[in-house]
Amino acid sequence: xxxxxxxxxxxxxxxxxIPAVTAAGSVPLAQGxxxxxxxxAHGVNEGAIDAVVDEPNGIVALTxxxxxxxxxxxxxxxxxxxxxxxxxxxxxxxxxxxAVDRAAAWVGFTETLSIATPVMPFxxxxxxxTYNGSGGMVGxxxxxxxxxxxxxxxxxxxxxxxxxxxxxxxxxxxLGILAPATITADLFWVxxxxxxxxxTARGYFGDAQNNEQGSMQYVGKxxxxxxxxxxxxxxxxxxxxxxxxxxxxxxxxxAEGFRDWDA
Numbered sequence: 001x002x003x004x005x006x007x008x009x010x011x012x013x014x015x016x017x018i019p020a021v022t023a024a025g026s027v028p029l030a031q032g033x034x035x036x037x038x039x040x041a042h043g044v045n046e047g048a049i050d051a052v053v054d055e056p057n058g059i060v061a062l063t064x065x066x067x068x069x070x071x072x073x074x075x076x077x078x079x080x081x082x083x084x085x086x087x088x089x090x091x092x093x094x095x096x097x098x099a100v101d102r103a104a105a106w107v108g109f110t111e112t113l114s115i116a117t118p119v120m121p122f123x124x125x126x127x128x129x130t131y132n133g134s135g136g137m138v139g140x141x142x143x144x145x146x147x148x149x150x151x152x153x154x155x156x157x158x159x160x161x162x163x164x165x166x167x168x169x170x171x172x173x174x175l176g177i178l179a180p181a182t183i184t185a186d187l188f189w190v191x192x193x194x195x196x197x198x199x200t201a202r203g204y205f206g207d208a209q210n211n212e213q214g215s216m217q218y219v220g221k222x223x224x225x226x227x228x229x230x231x232x233x234x235x236x237x238x239x240x241x242x243x244x245x246x247x248x249x250x251x252x253x254x255a256e257g258f259r260d261w262d263a
Contacts, residue, residue, distance in 0.1 A: 007259050040074070047070065049062060061248070092188070107139050113133075122137065122176070138193060151179040151189065162224030163222070189205065200222060
């Protein structure tokens with residue numbers, strides 16, 4: 001097939017500009033609200049999108065509605081691993097609270113994504129992890145309803161966990177691989193997910209409290225393969241676990257893959 005000059009397909013936003021805000025500094029969420037750079041916001045019930053103007057370099061705040069399990073997501077895509085792999089990176093923080101039963105959050109790729117009612121691709125209650133949706137997913141999940149609260153790297157497909165191994169080669173469990181993280185509110189974390197053409201994936205995580213050098217650390221690998229020809233959205237989002245809204249601040253999101261010239 002003929003090929004053009006732009007084989008790499010990238011979605012990028014540093015959130016230095018967002019949709020015009022009201023006098024209160026907030027935009028009520030409309031499903032599919034365009035944020036620019038190939039990214040859009042959507043969620044369960046209303047929520048809001050805010051500019052963070054008391055810090056430099058561009059940050060957008062995503063606020064969920066207040067009912068239990070309301071959420072708000074940013075998404076871009078789709079991409080397929082078979083076309084040359086795909087990569088996602090994001091820098092985010094949970095603003096209000098990481099206390100027990102307050103919030104769940106996610107960064108990664110997911111095949112199943114509803115615009116009006118998105119769900120966490122995987123979530124943990126005490127010691128049980130549930131993989132939601134009928135499609136594949138890979139990324140980092142946080143759930144304050146877990147017995148051990150932290151960021152975990154995991155993958156799943158068809159409602160079941162995919163095999164994993166940590167950075168030492170130890171086989172993981174359905175709970176995912178726990179990242180070396182300081183769990184506190186209002187702390188930025190950096191995530192990177194790399195999916196190869198064979199559907200396997202590697203996860204990297206950065207936490208300034210544990211890694212003063214600033215570079216991301218290799219957390220582990222999803223050795224069970226995602227569907228290489230499946231279509232994946234790059235996503236990050238937050239969901240509340242109580243009758244209170246939750247705020248996710250996003251510094252930047254980046255996702256890229258390659259064009260399918262045969263399509």
